[in-house]
Amino acid sequence: MSSASESHAQFPALGVCYYPEHWPEDMWEADAKAMVAAGISWVRIAEFAWSRIEPQRDNFTWDWLDRAVKTLGDAGLKITMCTPTATPPKWLIDEMPDMIAIEADGTPRRFGSRRHYCFSHLGYRAESRRITQAIAARYGQMDAVAAWQTDNEYGCHDTIYSYSAAAKAGFQAWLADHYGTVAELNKAWGNVFWSMEVGDFSEVELPNLTVTEANPAHNLDFRRYSTAAVVTFNREQTDILRRLSPDRPIAHNYMGEFAQFDHRPVAADLDIASWDSYPLGMLQNMQSYPSANTERDQKTYADCMRTGEPDFQAFHHDLYRGMGRLWIMEQQPGPVNWAKYNPVPRAGAVRMWSWEAIAHGAELVSYFRWRQAPFAQEQMHAGLMLRNNEPAVGLAEAKQFASELDLLDGADTIQAPIALIHDYEADWISALDGQSDDFAYLPLMLDFYRAIRRHGGSVDIIGPHDDISGYALVIVPCLMHVPDSLAHQIEHFDGQLLIGPRTGAKTIDFQLPKNLAPGPLASVTGVTITRVDAVPASQTISVSDDEILGNFKIWREHVTAQGTVLAMGEDGYPAVIKSNRTSYLAGWPDAALANNVISQAMQQAGITTHEMPGYLRVRQRGNKLIFVNYGDQMMTIPNSFSGTFILGMQDVPPAGVSIMHVDS
Amino acid sequence: MSSASESHAQFPALGVCYYPEHWPEDMWEADAKAMVAAGISWVRIAEFAWSRIEPQRDNFTWDWLDRAVKTLGDAGLKITMCTPTATPPKWLIDEMPDMIAIEADGTPRRFGSRRHYCFSHLGYRAESRRITQAIAARYGQMDAVAAWQTDNEYGCHDTIYSYSAAAKAGFQAWLADHYGTVAELNKAWGNVFWSMEVGDFSEVELPNLTVTEANPAHNLDFRRYSTAAVVTFNREQTDILRRLSPDRPIAHNYMGEFAQFDHRPVAADLDIASWDSYPLGMLQNMQSYPSANTERDQKTYADCMRTGEPDFQAFHHDLYRGMGRLWIMEQQPGPVNWAKYNPVPRAGAVRMWSWEAIAHGAELVSYFRWRQAPFAQEQMHAGLMLRNNEPAVGLAEAKQFASELDLLDGADTIQAPIALIHDYEADWISALDGQSDDFAYLPLMLDFYRAIRRHGGSVDIIGPHDDISGYALVIVPCLMHVPDSLAHQIEHFDGQLLIGPRTGAKTIDFQLPKNLAPGPLASVTGVTITRVDAVPASQTISVSDDEILGNFKIWREHVTAQGTVLAMGEDGYPAVIKSNRTSYLAGWPDAALANNVISQAMQQAGITTHEMPGYLRVRQRGNKLIFVNYGDQMMTIPNSFSGTFILGMQDVPPAGVSIMHVDS
Amino acid sequence: MSSASESHAQFPALGVCYYPEHWPEDMWEADAKAMVAAGISWVRIAEFAWSRIEPQRDNFTWDWLDRAVKTLGDAGLKITMCTPTATPPKWLIDEMPDMIAIEADGTPRRFGSRRHYCFSHLGYRAESRRITQAIAARYGQMDAVAAWQTDNEYGCHDTIYSYSAAAKAGFQAWLADHYGTVAELNKAWGNVFWSMEVGDFSEVELPNLTVTEANPAHNLDFRRYSTAAVVTFNREQTDILRRLSPDRPIAHNYMGEFAQFDHRPVAADLDIASWDSYPLGMLQNMQSYPSANTERDQKTYADCMRTGEPDFQAFHHDLYRGMGRLWIMEQQPGPVNWAKYNPVPRAGAVRMWSWEAIAHGAELVSYFRWRQAPFAQEQMHAGLMLRNNEPAVGLAEAKQFASELDLLDGADTIQAPIALIHDYEADWISALDGQSDDFAYLPLMLDFYRAIRRHGGSVDIIGPHDDISGYALVIVPCLMHVPDSLAHQIEHFDGQLLIGPRTGAKTIDFQLPKNLAPGPLASVTGVTITRVDAVPASQTISVSDDEILGNFKIWREHVTAQGTVLAMGEDGYPAVIKSNRTSYLAGWPDAALANNVISQAMQQAGITTHEMPGYLRVRQRGNKLIFVNYGDQMMTIPNSFSGTFILGMQDVPPAGVSIMHVDS
DSSP, X not given: OOOOOOOOTTOSEEEEEOOGGGSOGGGHHHHHHHHHHTTEEEEEEOTTOHHHHOSBTTBOOOHHHHHHHHHHXXXXXXXXXXXXXXXXXXXXXXXXXXXXXBOTTSOBOBSXXXXXXXXXXXXXXXXXXXXXXXXXXXHTTOTTEEEEEOSSSXXXXXXXXXXXXXXXXXXXXXXXXXXXXXXXXXXXXXXXXXXXXXXXXXXXXXXXXXXXXXOHHHHHHHHHHHHHHHHHHHHHHHHHHHHHSTTOOEEEEEETTOOSSOHHHHHTTOSEEEEEEOHHHHHHHHTTSTTTTSHHHHHHHHHHTTTOOTTHHHHHHHHHHTTSEEEEEEEOOSOOSSSSBBOOOOTTHHHHHHHHHHHTTOSEEEESOSBOOSSSTTTTSOOSBOTTSSBOHHHHHHHHHHHHGGGGTTOOOOOOSEEEEOOHHHHHHHHHHOSBTTOOHHHHHHHHHHHHHTTTOOEEEEOTTSOOTTOSEEEESOOSSOOHHHHHHHHTOOSEEEEOTTTTOSOTTSOOOSSSSSGGGHHHHOEEEEEEEEOOTTSOEEEESSSEEEEEEEEEEEEEESSEEEEEEXXXXXXXXXXXXXXXXXXXXXXXXXHHHHHHHHHHTTOOOOOOOTTEEEEEETTEEEEEEOSSSOEEOOTTOOSEEEESOSEEOTTOEEEEEOOO | OOOOOOOOTTOSEXXXXXXXXXXXXXXXXXXXXXXXXXXXXXXXXXXXXXXXXXXXXXXXXXXXXXXXXXXXXXXXXXXXXXXXXXXOOHHHHHHOGGXXXXXXXXXXXXXXXXXXXXXXXXXXXXXXXXXXXHHHHHHTTOSSEEEEEOSSSTTTTTOSOOOXXXXXXXXXXXXXXXXXXXXHHHHHHTGGGGTOOOSSGGGOOOSOSXXXXXXXXHHHHHHHHHHHHHHHHHHHHHHHHHHHSTTOOEEEEEETTOOSSOHHHXXXXXXXXXXXXXXXXXXXXXXXXXXXXXXXHHHHHHHHTTTOOTTHHHHHHHHHHTTSEEEEEEXXXXXXXXXXXXXXXXXXXXXXXXXXXXXXXXSEEEESOSBXXXXXTTTTSOOSBOTTSSBOHHHHHHHHHHHHGGGGTTOOOOOOSEEEEOOHHHHXXXXXXXXXXXXXXXXXXXXXXXXHHTTTOOEEEEOTTSOOTTOSEEEESOOSSOOXXXXXXXXXXXXXXXXXXXTTOSOTTSOOOSSSXXXXXXXXXOEEEEEEEEOOTTSOEEEESSSEEEEEEEEEEEEEESSEEEEEETTSSEEEEEETTXXXXXXXXXXXXXXXXXXXXHHHTTOXXXXXXXXXXXXXXXXXXXXXXXXXXXXXXXXXXXXXXXXXXXXXOXXXXXXXXXXX | OOOOOOOOTTOSEEEEEOOGGGSOGGGHHHHHHHHHHTTXXXXXXXXXXXXXXXXXXXXXXXXXXXXXXXXXXXXXXEEEEEOOTTSOOHHHHHHOGGGSOBOTTSOBOBSSSSOOOOTTOHHHHHHHHHHHHHHHHHHTTOTTEEEEEOSSSTTTTTOSOOOSHXXXXXXXXXXXXXXXXXXXXXXXXXXXXXXOOOSSGGGOOOSOSBSSOOOHHHHHHHHHHHHHHHHHHHHHHHHHHHHHSTTOOEEEEEETTOOSSOHHHHHTTOSEEEEEEOHHHHHHHHTTSTTTTSHHHHHHHHHTTTTOOTTHHHHHHHHHHTTSEEEEEEEOOSOOSSSSBBOOOOTTHHHHHHHHHHHTTOSEXXXXXXXXXXXXXXXXXXXXBOTTSSBOHHHHHHHHHHHHGGGGTTOOOOOOSEEEEOOXXXXXXXXXXXXXXXXXXXXXXXXXXXXXXTTTOOEEEEOTTSOOTTOSEEEESOOXXXXXXXXXXXXXXXXXXXXXXXXXXXXXXSOOXXXXXXXXXXXXXXXEEEEEXXXXXXXXXXXXXXXXXXXXXXXXXXXEESSEEEEEETTSSEXXXXXXXXXXXXXXXXXXXXXXXXXXXXHHTTOOOOOOOTTEEEEEETTEEEEEEOSSSOEEOOTTOOSEEEESOSEEOTTOEEEEEOOO
């Protein structure tokens, strides 16, 4: 990410998403005043307003937006202005109908909702620059415009991968650039395997519509290319914004659970890594995760239906904080409209989610949206205000949160003792590698993350190219390809390391490494993996030292070990192997095993562990410990924590928040 | 519907569907005699015979059909002649290949089965008129031809919505006609929401192939347009038939559970609202209903696998009787071929279904088909005769039914004390509005309907524009949009009213009403709805007054009430609110709650309630109470009924029928 | 099949699949020597090597393959050379893009994996002949080349049915040839049913994209045509191979559970009926079988997750042995990559599978593949060697198997006492006939087959046109159409006959027979079938004589019987009917009923029955009884077997093998 000169004194703060184009102009001023009265200081606008800004080509109707900006600014609100490229208007699509994306099955993705464009389409890229230039030129230097957002939710509705002619041309050029010769490409992909060799880059097809699965290396490169297309699209906007609107930080609003592009290179061109947090909708989505069929998952679902999965939001806060200044650009304010089921949040949940974001380092919590829209696709999505302009339940909770924010007293996020290495390519490679319908990267990451949090740990989530120095414990749950630079860092690392299954399982070209080890971590782990046992989640393999520690599920590696075998599987193969400061876990641990292995690793790293009851969670921000309770039962903060409560108390009610001041 | 001059004296009667073109001509006469001997007086023919009537363009081969009509007529049978437009022949499709419908995903729906046409295609519309003209001119005035059927099962195999170029042109014209200007359309749809505004009617796309869901208002208008296309198609046929075949009533055969077009405007051009009743196939279909996963549903399935869902047939009899003279144009006579599973009916079920149809006001029960066809798609579908021309089990049951019909002794259907308001648009709007994968309109209607029937009530099902005067109790389970005319009727209504969830939730343009109330029923209900809690069927909310009355499931509204709160939800919001004569039920009731609320409403309306055991059901026709037992156990008619048994007795065996003469 | 002059003295033997093009040339010689050292004498090569043989059109690069053949041959290995037509190279697809297959929904099946061709495409057929000619001319007479394989796994990835223009033209020509006139076609298909009559063969469409299901007779003929296309494609290769490489047997490698083409006419042009046996992957596939939801199935799954379904491999060995000399062209050597889950095999399983193949008459067990490939689609598929060229677990088991083979001592397969009649068209017809989502042909066949094996029986699986003389018992589980020739054989058959449900249910034109009987088996069975009761697998009908024998599931026929009723259903209809030497079973038996009926039939046929415990199975080869244990518990061979153990003993461990010498 770019460094930003922006002063942070104005944070933490509350924001809101607002659509002046949806409401009579005579409501704007009162809306702005009500926002300010609620403690809101930021307002995001215009991300879907293209058809009102430019109803026909080159016929710009700025007047209404000028007045909206003035009204909001005059009320003292800072504006996050957006480029409106997520919703190109109909006349533009009609001018160049081939700008839309094509699905893997060949179906066009047409006008009529949003995100109807292909990142690879050069014509639309030019239009993106043109409208960005126009809006930045008009508003870029206005005082009220204090930040930018590029586009909106890149990839929402599965819009990263397009199988269009434009994408094919772009992919072929990217490959030519990357490989130089087709001989290199054929070799890297192993195209000899099924006579898939190509004689020229122009012969390369997109990896869709093949008779059976395409070469996974082919697919991996297509995903890399697709990320590159997003990076280019985004950078073309940021280049213009930085030129025409200097000193304003630029954000993009990412989403939860979304991994179709690598966010890190996109984030490198931005200042702010914001995301849109909808805990209840995401809990519903998680029910379709491949391994979400256990009793534990069902219990969590029932217990947390009105608060969300207890570790999901925190994970994403930590994930995106690793890529820039953390904003919550859209925070769920009440029931939403788009999930399979859309329950009402538990009383207090909106405040709790807000505090949790702050605990994890957020500068801004911005609610989506100010007032419920009575029309179109999201009419059933709650706002802070009801559609009749009376306050909704969420507004009172936001106000309470605003009134409590001073308690932070300058406490700011510091480096955590634990780093968890996360990688988008690892997600793709594990999916493309197959072997098990129950294996999925995010649930595996969450299982490791949850075990740390169940022991009170604060975590930084970092990428495979980030600096690991300064951490007491680095956990690598599943890094399918280990870059040499990380292997080099690890060799010189003096903290504790915990390496999980499939780490180092592939070369950069999606080949198996010549050795049978975790790639370049062969010597540091001292393990050799001779076979993989991919069993359904229902068929576990128990792991024990003197007593049973838990089970492997879904994924189990048969290994030989040079280090000390700390635990064995019932199948007769080592399960946990310790070699100097590095532990290797040869399978996907269930909750019991993860709890055992990770609490032990924390203790070996000198990190105090706490037994967090139920769905109680904690995160440290500076000298404040912020506790939240996702469950439906009152929970008591363990006595192992010591400090002074400045908000709440030791007993945390459902959806409650307690804050403890600590001296450290 | 048109009023028909037809005398009803010939009814109730038995009919059968017959395909002379499937059988050697030398069998026809014996077939006709056997029909008459079985008590059958009506025969339907020719709905799939186009390729035999006109094997090449303008080469009509009427001779065989002339002889078939004569043979049947000479035997004393009345003929329901059909227009053969459901199966245009191959030469016609080859002449204009673009007459076929296109699926939402862009796939063409080709020749090779039936219903391979698009209602919007002007060329096929001309052909429909041409063949209707030809067949009506030839047979319209023959004595034997006593009624007409247009086409066959409009919409079967999901054929209402076509995404063809013809449909697009038709839709655009319909919109232009309806809205006048695109500004009006943009406003009505709320197209500003995602820059979806259009500059000209020619820019409007069909609502398919969008990146995510299209604007629900867009979808709703497309459904309205699609209904208009069916109405036009049908009316073009009825105009010709009324001209060339005066004084013959015209029917169309609707289907069970089918709601893709609004049947009421189609019915307005017809005399007879017939439907095709296949209880066992429909029971199988119902297993895929979103909420059909409870223990109760599974028990009903096992208990009723050989009789059908106990309220499904009755519901449809009442539904279609509300749109015209009721005929059962196709009555299941034995196992069918098209459901997921196709069990043999319980002994007696064919007779029971026939009597139940009569109980609900049917004039005619016409079995499908006379003799099992040994070839093509439906060869495993039973007939009254086996394919070797021996009688099937169903024939004996039909004969028994025929022999018992005189017991009716002129009893005819009269207005019921209870009206249930049903609306096709409510079905569409609730589906398009989303919020819950478990919400579906028909199951909700059936839950209300079942509770009435579980208390012995007889019901008329009426549309939102029908007259409600004369009813003691009007139930509105879920009328998503309440027309002003109905609101006006309700204001002046002096009976009891029970209003269910989501009623009045939308304006005619698929927007949320400005108030937070059930639209125009704000003052009559006295409730304000501030939030909606859409939870999975497995997560219920209990409702109690002094004791627990039952639960809300799937849908729960958080309301504030001006009236008397009769019951509260465990979530702290009112559940049942009474305001003068109007009760509002703020959620989808489970069986216990529905039973409590509806029996109370019946009693308040002065309607005697009976506790119907198991799957025993009753319907009144004039001075006759007709009892049927859908279950697999003998059931005893409650003593609360008093009268004289003229068929069967107080103990009704499985698939049995009892008829009681009453004095009222 | 053709008779082959090949001496069989070299068998049984071990083989392996090898890809010299995947490895540096300097590894080949050591690989060859290691194969020989492991006891391997056959090696299959080149089936995916087209892009290396002919990198551009007419630019043949034989040199590397020449050297590979020489290296392997010099090591003493016999080579099975393959035609590489399963993977045409990119330049060829680019020359004629319409050579690819089209899916039923209209989607093209493009280059990028394998099998990207349409069997009907005349241009590709010419290419297939050209490359076959080239490779056969070069290698056909070399000493080392001892056998041929045509193409690879016809139909893999559902590639038999193509809905291309080429397929349409081919189908129309085939119909014209078959029917002569469209009048005949219209009559045979019953096209009058829904006005589906055609006026010319050129009007016939492919049976896809119809509004609802196409005429099943239309579909059946399309399947027959598709088989004819495979036969032609394969025969064009065998004609060339027989001419240019005389005296080498020709094989094709079929697959398990695959029935999209009729294998018997293809096999008629081949010498060897080989198949690719992957027990663990197939067990995973079987979990999606319609009726695989019972507790028994779940237990088998858990017990046999590491060995496979106990009767699946044996069934296929017996099936393909009925079509030619039996080879296992690809034998699973460890975990594979393509199933939903891919567990590690139980220790010993590779040896057990190998011995089981021999027990069922295999000449060759050829492992797939020599060494794990570190790239492309199958990189996670185990080989006998790890990718770092150390031995995998499977190699030791193969070596053990090789060292034990002499124990056979010349024992060779002889005619079994029991024949099971299997028919690919019966599979198609039962699927096309519908009536039940739970009915599937292969599970039904396996239920009959399993019951025989549970009683120790050895079986030949034969086709409906094969000779039944010499068998003591012929079982016909479900022969939807009974050819007259078989009916004639049965009339003169003097053994016991057991006929199962749906046998004779259709004429050759997919019509119901005029009589209500099992077609031409009317008099021999003496049953009349008046109705079919198709219920879900969860709703069974019990069957008893004096006591309950078991249940019918899924399919039940209501019959009247002229013979002796041995058992009745609880529904009041006969269940098992005996007429002279013929038993008719009027439904799909569950395990208990199948065990009862089949053990009785075996005893009546004079065949000794044994109660095989658990998953222990036995098959006789000459004077050797070979026992295998698929379960996870030690099992004891029943004392009813008498003989001398020459391998293993009476207690057979999990994945163990025992061999008993018997005198008979």
